[in-house]
Amino acid sequence: MSPSANPPRDKIALSLPGGGVSGALYQVGALAALEDGIEGSGDFGTYIGHAGGAVVAACLAGGISANRLYRALLDPADPFFPLERRHVLAVDTFEWQRMLRTAYLAVRHGVPRLDPRRASPTPVGTTDRIVEELDRLEDSLPAGIFTLDKFERVLAEFFERREIGNVFRYLPRRLRVIGYDLDSGERAVFGGAGFEQTPISLACAASCAVPLFFSPVRIGERHYIEGGLCSMTHFDVAKACGAELTIVVNPRVPVSTRGESVPTGHGVGRSVRDKGLIWVLNQSRRIASKAMLDGEVQHPPEGMNVLRIEPHPEDAVLFLKNTRSFEARRVVLEHAYRTTRARLATWLEAGGGQERHGLRAR
Numbered sequence: 001m002s003p004s005a006n007p008p009r010d011k012i013a014l015s016l017p018g019g020g021v022s023g024a025l026y027q028v029g030a031l032a033a034l035e036d037g038i039e040g041s042g043d044f045g046t047y048i049g050h051a052g053g054a055v056v057a058a059c060l061a062g063g064i065s066a067n068r069l070y071r072a073l074l075d076p077a078d079p080f081f082p083l084e085r086r087h088v089l090a091v092d093t094f095e096w097q098r099m100l101r102t103a104y105l106a107v108r109h110g111v112p113r114l115d116p117r118r119a120s121p122t123p124v125g126t127t128d129r130i131v132e133e134l135d136r137l138e139d140s141l142p143a144g145i146f147t148l149d150k151f152e153r154v155l156a157e158f159f160e161r162r163e164i165g166n167v168f169r170y171l172p173r174r175l176r177v178i179g180y181d182l183d184s185g186e187r188a189v190f191g192g193a194g195f196e197q198t199p200i201s202l203a204c205a206a207s208c209a210v211p212l213f214f215s216p217v218r219i220g221e222r223h224y225i226e227g228g229l230c231s232m233t234h235f236d237v238a239k240a241c242g243a244e245l246t247i248v249v250n251p252r253v254p255v256s257t258r259g260e261s262v263p264t265g266h267g268v269g270r271s272v273r274d275k276g277l278i279w280v281l282n283q284s285r286r287i288a289s290k291a292m293l294d295g296e297v298q299h300p301p302e303g304m305n306v307l308r309i310e311p312h313p314e315d316a317v318l319f320l321k322n323t324r325s326f327e328a329r330r331v332v333l334e335h336a337y338r339t340t341r342a343r344l345a346t347w348l349e350a351g352g353g354q355e356r357h358g359l360r361a362r
Contacts, residue, residue, distance in 0.1 A: 010045030013243035014060070017232045017289070018051020018208070020282075022319040022332055023251030027056050028073060029336025030249050030309050031066035037344040042066060043173070046241040048234050050178040050227030053249075054207040055155065058200050061175035062164030073333055081158060087150045092215045095142035106136035144215030148205040152217070155201035166199045176237050177203040178227030182216045188224060189237055232293040235301050245305045248297070252289040255320060256313035263321055275320065286316075307347065309340055 016027055034041045042065050049057030059069060072080035159166045168175055168191040177190040177200070188195055190203035198219055206217035206224035216223035238246045255272060262269040269275065272283050293308075300306050311318075318335055321328035 009043055011242060011244040012044045013046040013048060013238035013241060013246045014044050014057065015233050015235075015238060015246050015248045016047070016049040016053030016057045017248070017250050017252055017293070018049075018053045018226070018228050019251035019319075020052055022321075024052040024056055025073065025329055025332045026251035026311060026319075026336040027053060027249045028066055028069045029333040030340040031056070031060070032070035033337045033340035033344065034247070034249075034309075035066050037341050038348075044247075046174045046176065046238055046243055048176045048178070048237055049204075050207045050234070051210065052208065054177045054204045054227065058155075058159070058175060058177070058204055059164075061171050061173040062159065062162070063172050064162065064164070070333060070337070074330060083151075083154055083158075087154045088146070088148070090147050090150045092142065092144055092147035094147070095144060095215050099140050099142050103137055103140040106140055110134075110136050142215070144209070144211070144213060146214050148208060148214050148217055151208070152201050152205035155204055156199065159201060164200075166201055168196055168198070168200060168203075171200075174241055175200070176234075176241070177207050178231075178234055178237070179203065179206040179209075179217075179224040180227060180229055182223040182225050187227075187230070189234075192237070192240075228289070230292075231296065232289055233296045233300075233306075235296060235304055235306075239301045239304060244303060245307065246300070247307045248293075248309065250289075250293055250308065250310040251319075252286050252293075253310050253313050253316050254286045254290055255283060255316045257317060258314055260314075260317055262317070265322075272320075279320070309343065311336070311339065315339065 014031075017023075019026065042060070047057040047061040049055070056069070060066065069081065072078040156166055158164075165171060175191050179188045179190060180186070181188055188206075190198050190200075190206070195203070202217065202219055206219060207227040208214065209217045209225045211225055216225050218224075232250060232252070233246065233248050235246060257270070257272065262271060262274055264274050264276075272279055297306050297308055315335065318328075318332050321331065
């Protein structure tokens with residue numbers, strides 16, 4: 001395959017949807033295969049990411065190769081990216097203190113209303129009145145279990161140490177990180193118009209703020225949450241940046257167990273249900289994400305070509321493993337690399353408009 005004289009790399013965007021820690025591992029393995037399989041694939045015009053994909057996108061846009069990330073994650077002794085579990089799962093003490101304080105105020109306001117001598121506009125029984133007053137406590141629940149403050153600081157220090165810079169306009173490549181404004185519902189395209197001054201580390205943290213698990217991230221006077229709520233690809237952002245081809249590396253596919261053994265902390269299971277509440281919720285999000293992505297890929301913006309890279313549903317059983325285990329990380333990384341190389345070979349042989357976009361096999 002012969003590329004054009006000047007491969008239009010600025011016309012290619014890389015979109016990295018979120019998928020948790022295992023999803024980021026899959027993306028790194030797949031992107032390392034992309035770098036090894038396609039010439040110049042480590043230098044695209046636009047990098048778009050949300051949630052965990054935003055962190056990977058920021059590293060790539062900052063000039064770090066996928067292969068360097070791949071080697072670092074394969075070697076437990078490599079301190080290149082020193083993110084630890086405690087940096088992500090840090091309890092939000094402020095929110096829990098707010099819960100106790102506001103719960104006390106709710107009880108203080110509710111108790112006088114239970115006085116049987118107090119006049120009520122509607123005659124209700126004592127039990128119903130107690131239930132009504134207990135509803136006040138719903139507003140005292142914490143906005144999230146964990147805070148991403150430590151995670152954001154680790155990212156900021158990592159960017160500084162690797163001389164990436166923590167400002168969008170200083171990056172060697174165009175980066176867009178997606179989040180949503182909690183109080184307006186509007187999408188925030190960090191790095192785009194109106195959000196150029198936001199530190200990259202803070203934008204990534206905001207994009208990772210999955211509701212229920214993480215408290216919304218405050219930027220200025222606004223609060224932001226996860227960026228994958230309404231779109232998996234954000235093709236319109238790629239289009240606005242001039243992209244004609246978007247490569248989507250999607251790790252979030254529903255797990256298909258097909259009767260295979262399901263690894264759990266209490267033995268071998270046969271259903272995702274055996275993984276408990278967190279994985280039932282995770283699987284439901286994966287199902288919704290697949291439907292969303294299918295619709296977006298079937299109807300991309302006019303003139304937009306799409307290359308979709310993702311694991312097979314039956315291979316996604318790998319994601320059920322404990323990613324804090326080095327062996328589990330290695331399995332996901334190596335599987336992503338191997339299967340992506342095979343898929344790229346098929347795509348290149350079939351001819352998917354690669355020449356027009358200046359892509360060729362190494």
